[in-house]
Amino acid sequence: MATSEASTTYKKIQVRRYKPEENPEKNYLNEEKGLWAWLTTVDHKKIGLMYLASIAFFFLVGGILALILRTELWTPARSFLDADLYNQVFTLHGAIMVFFFLVPSVPTVLGNFVLPLQLGAKDVAFPRLNLASFYIYLIGALFTLTAILTGGVDTGWTFYTPYSATTGGNVIMMTLGVFILGFSSILTGVNFIVTIHKLRSPGMTWAKLPLNLWALYATSIIQILATPVLAITLLLLTMERALGIGIFDPALGGDPVLYQHFFWFYSHPAVYIMIVPGFGIISEVVSTFSKKIIFGYWAIALSSLAIAFIGFLVWGHHMFTAGQSSLANLVFSFLTFMVGIPTGIKIFNWVATMYKGSIDMKTPMVYVMIFLFLFMIGGFTGIMVGALSVDIHLHDTYYVVAHFHYVMVGGMVMAFLGGIHYWWPKMFGKMYSELWAKIAAGILFIGFNMTFLPQFIMGSQGMPRRYFNYLEQFQPFHQTSTVGAYLMGTGFLIVAIYLTYSLFKGKKAGPNPWGSRALEWQTASPPPLHNFEHIPVIINGPYDYHKPMSEFQLGVASKHNGHHAEETVDVPESAQEKA
Amino acid sequence: MSSTSATEEKRLDHVQHHFVDSEQQFESAKMGMWVFIVTEILMFGGLFVAYIVYRSWYPELYLEASTQLNAFWGMVNTFVLIGSSLTVAMAIRSAQLNQIKGLIYNLYITIGLAFTFMVIKYFEYSEKLGKGIAPGEYYTYDGLEHEKANIFFSIYYMMTGLHGVHVTIGIGLMIWLVVKAKKNVFHSEYYTPVEITGLYWHLVDIIWIFLFPLLYLID
Amino acid sequence: MSGHHISSAKFLWGIGIALFFLTFVTVAVTWIQIPEPWNIVVAIGIAVVKALLVVLFFMNLYWDSKFNSLLFIFSLIFFGLMIGITLLDTLFRNDPTPLF
Ligand code: HEM
Ligand SMILES: [Cu+2]
Numbered sequence: 048m049a050t051s052e053a054s055t056t057y058k059k060i061q062v063r064r065y066k067p068e069e070n071p072e073k074n075y076l077n078e079e080k081g082l083w084a085w086l087t088t089v090d091h092k093k094i095g096l097m098y099l100a101s102i103a104f105f106f107l108v109g110g111i112l113a114l115i116l117r118t119e120l121w122t123p124a125r126s127f128l129d130a131d132l133y134n135q136v137f138t139l140h141g142a143i144m145v146f147f148f149l150v151p152s153v154p155t156v157l158g159n160f161v162l163p164l165q166l167g168a169k170d171v172a173f174p175r176l177n178l179a180s181f182y183i184y185l186i187g188a189l190f191t192l193t194a195i196l197t198g199g200v201d202t203g204w205t206f207y208t209p210y211s212a213t214t215g216g217n218v219i220m221m222t223l224g225v226f227i228l229g230f231s232s233i234l235t236g237v238n239f240i241v242t243i244h245k246l247r248s249p250g251m252t253w254a255k256l257p258l259n260l261w262a263l264y265a266t267s268i269i270q271i272l273a274t275p276v277l278a279i280t281l282l283l284l285t286m287e288r289a290l291g292i293g294i295f296d297p298a299l300g301g302d303p304v305l306y307q308h309f310f311w312f313y314s315h316p317a318v319y320i321m322i323v324p325g326f327g328i329i330s331e332v333v334s335t336f337s338k339k340i341i342f343g344y345w346a347i348a349l350s351s352l353a354i355a356f357i358g359f360l361v362w363g364h365h366m367f368t369a370g371q372s373s374l375a376n377l378v379f380s381f382l383t384f385m386v387g388i389p390t391g392i393k394i395f396n397w398v399a400t401m402y403k404g405s406i407d408m409k410t411p412m413v414y415v416m417i418f419l420f421l422f423m424i425g426g427f428t429g430i431m432v433g434a435l436s437v438d439i440h441l442h443d444t445y446y447v448v449a450h451f452h453y454v455m456v457g458g459m460v461m462a463f464l465g466g467i468h469y470w471w472p473k474m475f476g477k478m479y480s481e482l483w484a485k486i487a488a489g490i491l492f493i494g495f496n497m498t499f500l501p502q503f504i505m506g507s508q509g510m511p512r513r514y515f516n517y518l519e520q521f522q523p524f525h526q527t528s529t530v531g532a533y534l535m536g537t538g539f540l541i542v543a544i545y546l547t548y549s550l551f552k553g554k555k556a557g558p559n560p561w562g563s564r565a566l567e568w569q570t571a572s573p574p575p576l577h578n579f580e581h582i583p584v585i586i587n588g589p590y591d592y593h594k595p596m597s598e599f600q601l602g603v604a605s606k607h608n609g610h611h612a613e614e615t616v617d618v619p620e621s622a623q624e625k626a
Numbered sequence: 627m628s629s630t631s632a633t634e635e636k637r638l639d640h641v642q643h644h645f646v647d648s649e650q651q652f653e654s655a656k657m658g659m660w661v662f663i664v665t666e667i668l669m670f671g672g673l674f675v676a677y678i679v680y681r682s683w684y685p686e687l688y689l690e691a692s693t694q695l696n697a698f699w700g701m702v703n704t705f706v707l708i709g710s711s712l713t714v715a716m717a718i719r720s721a722q723l724n725q726i727k728g729l730i731y732n733l734y735i736t737i738g739l740a741f742t743f744m745v746i747k748y749f750e751y752s753e754k755l756g757k758g759i760a761p762g763e764y765y766t767y768d769g770l771e772h773e774k775a776n777i778f779f780s781i782y783y784m785m786t787g788l789h790g791v792h793v794t795i796g797i798g799l800m801i802w803l804v805v806k807a808k809k810n811v812f813h814s815e816y817y818t819p820v821e822i823t824g825l826y827w828h829l830v831d832i833i834w835i836f837l838f839p840l841l842y843l844i845d
Numbered sequence: 846m847s848g849h850h851i852s853s854a855k856f857l858w859g860i861g862i863a864l865f866f867l868t869f870v871t872v873a874v875t876w877i878q879i880p881e882p883w884n885i886v887v888a889i890g891i892a893v894v895k896a897l898l899v900v901l902f903f904m905n906l907y908w909d910s911k912f913n914s915l916l917f918i919f920s921l922i923f924f925g926l927m928i929g930i931t932l933l934d935t936l937f938r939n940d941p942t943p944l945f
Binding site: 652653656657660661663664667668671672674675678679682683697701704705708709711712714715716719722723824825828829831832835836838839840843844845 | 849851852854857858860861864865868869871872875878884888889891892895896899900903904909910912913916917919920921923924927928931932935936
């Protein structure tokens, strides 16, 4: 800290060193028992785990749908799905993966679990609201499942009008499901923003906030600004179907391009709702496994906010061929290039963090490498399709499909897996098999590239997306892609198996298996019900690997001290040495 | 903070375990509400965008169609809602001063005004629907020349309808507050739900402040 | 601590009356038929003043933490972006490609 601050008077508090207990008897998993206690819990950690279960379920459903699609595409002609069913399957695959898996994935699972731990708080600011948002998610999911069973939806996950206003099936049920889900997302965002502002433990200044929390903060901001627009869009669409209000339906005098503006005002920022939390995970993992202070802390922190902001200005790049004005095309194309800048800043800083670090290639770090490689390809091809003239050719081809799978699966799902592997020991106090984890990561990497690399080539040669049949010339690409998809499926299966196995037979993890300096590792694994046995006091940053561990295990010695958001803390030199 | 230990206890029983004190809890709740207000503004914002885009395309449509809306009753409803905002502000003041009776009375008046608003809205709607001025597809009225008159009324129904839903939710919240106030839950150190609901209610008022001139007063 | 602002009843009534008065004014100006763009400007202007009164003195933003004001301002900025950028399309749909 700057010396000028030394003259200001701080409130003095007594601190002690608390070494986290190795094998605590009581933890959040066994303190309250029974199904009912789980279903009504307001503990952020348990809610995170319940989300994990639900999200894993939807990932499974979405994944099976994907395999069905890929299987159909084995031959150029019809294999076993007719066109209508194919349309329904890709719609459900997209909608489930985006709305029920990817958007909630990191914030609700890892965010819920880790955020209060990283802040040194006992819980999020509104624990009951947190539980409510979980149930809202479930209700939304129920609506969606009902839609699938009562007629299905074949509009694509984008629900473009006028098709979505006139086609058969149960579109209303689906849009209502997503509408409801949106509120779950909004409430999570509200909760996180307030928690980060108000529940930081003493000494947790903005400059010491883990980058994961900066990322979640930026994500929450996007969530609260964009999701309500999705809500109103879907409400209008529902009314379009129910009452024929006609605002988006040219047959009634409306304008379908306006629908696309509404939809993408949410959905482009939403791609950053999906990826920015991944950035947060990468920052944590890179620093931990390079055993080095993060390079460019503020650059990474602020670029998250920059992405959140610029992400709102580029939505029209999805509409280059939709008939919007040439002026808008031009402006959107230009602005789209700007998104690449903060993203690039992050990548450079991560790489600089690794430079001359002592890199430990544990599984989470392996996923970081995979992320960097795949996300770079996804990002660069994003810039390609962001170029107006190029996109006229590539729009609605497999090139776009490959682009967004590289960012969403190659980027986000890999980051999510990295995060799961990173915090798994904290969540359950158990270690998984390092060998199997690496094998699975390898299979996923190979499978992923087999699946989606050929799609870039096909797309640039003109293979359109969303068709169940295709020209013979594309068959080799499609078949490679299908094989890759099954390989990936195998990879995910292996992950599920060894993670589940570790719950029962895994080695005990200990509080800090990675030797991390971050706060969540300074408590037992699994953590006690209220996270810390003491109120933690923070004097060092979460990435200060050049300082001894003992400096990171300080806590308020007396009760009801500090914990105010604004309160600054000064720790007398002698107090630090106390054991 | 001079009080006996008995009231001291009462003063703290609302503080949840993860907050250090009442103040932190109050400020958190209020910030949470403001964040939520942001989402509300953007949600209505979508409808305002639709309104503005169509108005920029068809200014004459708006001139013509708004003659069907009764500016007098719109004005009355504006007075009603502003009045209710005032009473909510008074309710919060009562709570801050520990005047639980005043709190309850002010809430009653607010609920009454909110009902008045909805009743007037009901008569406006039924008068229009009776004439065949229904949203979009079901629009059958032939007193208007403009071919997109149905779109104007779709926007009208969506905006006022969503606003009406908010008013209804507000009534529900206010009744809940009365119930709680009667159970003596609130006092000068704890009136967070009153404050939060108040913020919500003022927002509903603000939205109407814009809807009124934009829909009723075009000419 | 305890920075809760308590407005006097007189003050609240004052704001209320100002709001009633402005409502009356918006209606009254429609009787004098201001020409095209200005009638909208006046109507929106008055609505903005009314909204500001409510936000600052009923919702107490005037005395509240700055961050809450920031939130409110941000919501307006993003609403502005949404409408502004959308108009870039809808107002210029029929124009040919701009030449530079
Ligand atoms: C450097 C950053 C990025 C740029 C410049 C970019 C650019 C684009 C462009 C221009 C398109 C439209 C292509 C077309 O339809 O013709 C597109 C589509 C898409 N992008 Fe990106 N993108 C970026 C990052 C991301 C990220 C991070 C995600 C998700 C995590 C993502 C997800 C998507 C999706 C889902 C679509 C397709 C939507 C659809 O039509 O169904 N993008 N991207
Ligand atoms: Cu985009």
